[in-house]
Amino acid sequence: MSTTTPNVPNVSPEGPSAENDSLEDRLYTVRYDDAGESHLDVKVPGICAESCHSYDCVDVCPANVWREGEDGVPHIAYENCLECGSCRWACPQGNVEWTYPTRGAGVTYKNG
Numbered sequence: 082m083s084t085t086t087p088n089v090p091n092v093s094p095e096g097p098s099a100e101n102d103s104l105e106d107r108l109y110t111v112r113y114d115d116a117g118e119s120h121l122d123v124k125v126p127g128i129c130a131e132s133c134h135s136y137d138c139v140d141v142c143p144a145n146v147w148r149e150g151e152d153g154v155p156h157i158a159y160e161n162c163l164e165c166g167s168c169r170w171a172c173p174q175g176n177v178e179w180t181y182p183t184r185g186a187g188v189t190y191k192n193g
């Protein structure tokens with residue numbers, strides 16, 4: 082039986098294990114440098130609010146960056162973005178504005 086401290090990710094000193102560690106544990110090892118401005122946006126907010134019922138951007142994001150907003154337009158916590166690009170391709174309306182963060186900011190992975 083393993084012992085863990087509540088709210089402290091269970092990551093070994095060698096880093097996360099692809100087989101055993103949770104997504105939250107693995108995300109804990111990622112470092113983010115905030116560019117101070119979002120590199121993600123929706124092109125036309127009205128498309129989200131009036132004609133989107135799937136919210137694929139929310140469903141596909143592994144880092145919980147996209148969240149459904151009360152007005153129908155998603156909120157975007159860009160600071161946690163892993164730059165995987167999935168939201169850009171998942172939106173059925175092509176309504177995601179996607180660039181890399183400015184001035185070299187963004188995500189840094191421990192192993193590359």
Ligand code: SF4
Pocket residue numbers: 123128129133134135136137138139155171172173174175176177
């Ligand atoms: S999937 Fe596209 S259209 Fe729907 S809420 Fe997300 S960005 Fe907007």
Ligand code: SF4
Pocket residue numbers: 121141142143144145146147161162163164165166167168169
């Ligand atoms: S690029 Fe990946 S991690 Fe970043 S917001 Fe889109 S789906 Fe989420």
